[in-house]
Amino acid sequence: MTSTAANDGSRAQAQIGVTGLAVMGSNLARNLARHGHTVAVHNRSKAKTDVLIADHGSEGNFIPSESIADFVASLELPRRVLIMVKAGDPTDAVINELADAMEPGDIIIDGGNARFTDTIRREAAMRERGLHFVGAGVSGGEVGALEGPSIMPGGSVESYKSLGPLLESISAHVDGIPCCAHIGTDGSGHFVKMVHNGIEYSDMQLIGEAYDLMRRVLGYSAAEIAAVFREWNAGELESYLVEITAEVLDKIDPQTGKALVDVIVDAAEQKGTGRWTVQSALDLGVPVTGIAEAVFARALSGSRAQRAATRGLTGGDLPSADEALAGRDADAFVEDIRLALFGSKVIAYAQGFDQITAGSVEHNWGVKPVDLATIWRGGCIIRARFLNRIRDAYTENPELLSLILDPYFRDAVGGALGSWRRVVTTAVTLGIPTPGFSSSLAYYDGLRADRLPAALTQGQRDYFGAHTYERIDAPVGKKFHILWSEGGAEVEA
Ligand code: NBP
Numbered sequence: 001m002t003s004t005a006a007n008d009g010s011r012a013q014a015q016i017g018v019t020g021l022a023v024m025g026s027n028l029a030r031n032l033a034r035h036g037h038t039v040a041v042h043n044r045s046k047a048k049t050d051v052l053i054a055d056h057g058s059e060g061n062f063i064p065s066e067s068i069a070d071f072v073a074s075l076e077l078p079r080r081v082l083i084m085v086k087a088g089d090p091t092d093a094v095i096n097e098l099a100d101a102m103e104p105g106d107i108i109i110d111g112g113n114a115r116f117t118d119t120i121r122r123e124a125a126m127r128e129r130g131l132h133f134v135g136a137g138v139s140g141g142e143v144g145a146l147e148g149p150s151i152m153p154g155g156s157v158e159s160y161k162s163l164g165p166l167l168e169s170i171s172a173h174v175d176g177i178p179c180c181a182h183i184g185t186d187g188s189g190h191f192v193k194m195v196h197n198g199i200e201y202s203d204m205q206l207i208g209e210a211y212d213l214m215r216r217v218l219g220y221s222a223a224e225i226a227a228v229f230r231e232w233n234a235g236e237l238e239s240y241l242v243e244i245t246a247e248v249l250d251k252i253d254p255q256t257g258k259a260l261v262d263v264i265v266d267a268a269e270q271k272g273t274g275r276w277t278v279q280s281a282l283d284l285g286v287p288v289t290g291i292a293e294a295v296f297a298r299a300l301s302g303s304r305a306q307r308a309a310t311r312g313l314t315g316g317d318l319p320s321a322d323e324a325l326a327g328r329d330a331d332a333f334v335e336d337i338r339l340a341l342f343g344s345k346v347i348a349y350a351q352g353f354d355q356i357t358a359g360s361v362e363h364n365w366g367v368k369p370v371d372l373a374t375i376w377r378g379g380c381i382i383r384a385r386f387l388n389r390i391r392d393a394y395t396e397n398p399e400l401l402s403l404i405l406d407p408y409f410r411d412a413v414g415g416a417l418g419s420w421r422r423v424v425t426t427a428v429t430l431g432i433p434t435p436g437f438s439s440s441l442a443y444y445d446g447l448r449a450d451r452l453p454a455a456l457t458q459g460q461r462d463y464f465g466a467h468t469y470e471r472i473d474a475p476v477g478k479k480f481h482i483l484w485s486e487g488g489a490e491v492e493a
Helices: 023-034 046-059 068-073 089-101 116-128 141-147 157-170 188-216 222-232 240-250 273-284 289-301 304-310 321-325 330-363 369-375 387-396 407-430 435-448 454-465
Strands: 016-019 039-042 061-064 080-083 107-110 132-139 150-153 480-482 490-492
Touching: 016 023, 016 068, 023 039, 023 046, 023 061, 023 141, 023 157, 039 046, 039 068, 046 061, 068 089, 080 089, 080 157, 089 107, 089 116, 107 116, 107 157, 116 132, 116 188, 132 141, 132 157, 132 188, 150 157, 150 188, 150 369, 188 222, 188 240, 188 273, 188 289, 188 330, 188 407, 188 435, 222 240, 222 330, 273 289, 273 330, 289 330, 289 435, 321 407, 330 369, 330 407, 330 435, 369 387, 387 407, 407 435, 454 480
Parallel strands: 016 039, 016 080, 039 061, 080 107, 107 132
Antiparallel strands: 132 150, 480 490
């Protein structure tokens, strides 16, 4: 261990500095040190720095500092500082303090969960001062931070040349390929991390619906459902979230001896990245229906007063589960649920990739979907076997208009439809909410439809607001209007 205070500013030997040494920052600092990098470490209050050095100082070369001035002085040029503090105002405060102490050409990296619009603003402000600002999405939670996260850095190409090798060295690796790649300029890294989290919301909601159906339709115990998820994890659904679902469902509450899931309050919380994803999708006009349903499902679950007041309202004349299953046995229904989950999950990723493409076009980022499919294969929360398939799909056709047009996914979704429709029908018949499964199926049916009722919507809009419409037999873009209250003739608008 080297834990030398670099107070005279003459020992500029650290390859990178980390400020903000709560769980994420200290684990990333340890990860960097374990990979042979000399790491300058700093925290607003000294206690966290002391704990890191006392508990883990032997894992590599750390240079602790108490002041920002000493911290910055302990870094080699160009200086690279990773900020891992609470997102929002604390991040701005730290950026400004660092910028005052740093010099043109130095690199400030924000690895927190910043909103991408804040990152765009911060990057512009730092560029004015000659500094590089890199908004880096980091996924994988605290374990990932220590053992290998998925890292999504934005910022200038020049900054990535200096920073990329360091970040790639500590990221997860799949088949020898790092789960870290330059995403694009300014806010692109935090944008794709945001959408990653949106997909994560959707995936978790779908898994929850699968669980709920096994519980309520088939009467399976938590342990029996854990076994099903474990089996699914050996196939095409293999993923981190399916894996941990089995672990959570198997967990026994030490206090009561019941399944832990049965003593946890059923009100899901959220920190905001799912909501941001949907807000951004609304701005971009991209239908991320699966993600939106997942965010709203959490909101509904958390409406505790309203739920207490409405619990027990009639569901109408409901059949029994046996009647709804209409002779299908439990194994057949479990297989239906597996396929409904797979089909819906494909839609979640398809919608997320659509949003990334739209955001990239809007902001001129040049994000390559294949890079995301590559770096999300390991380290992050949505890592899943089928990201290899998504990677293949975008390698084959970088301009893919929708993931469901790729032959593998087209066939996989097509093959799941019978089961998927049975699952949604059964759920509706029994009054069991499956907003993720249902909305994903409606999205698919909407996309594949020959005609949509949007024609009627356009007619209505023209009626009440003279908003005009296009005709199927006229050139694209040519607008028409009916003189509704003046005789009903059609005119060119
Ligand atoms: P927290 O989000 O809990 O932040 C605590 C850190 O922020 C401490 O080091 C604290 O210093 C520092 N801090 C605060 Br609060 N206000 C400050 C200020 N005004 N000036 C300087 N420092 C300030 O830490 P975390 O859970 O390790 O997460 C760090 C970042 O990583 C967050 O943006 C988070 O959203 C993101 N993230 C977290 C995860 C995860 O799984 N937890 C995953 C991916 C990304 P102090 O010790 O002096 O109070």
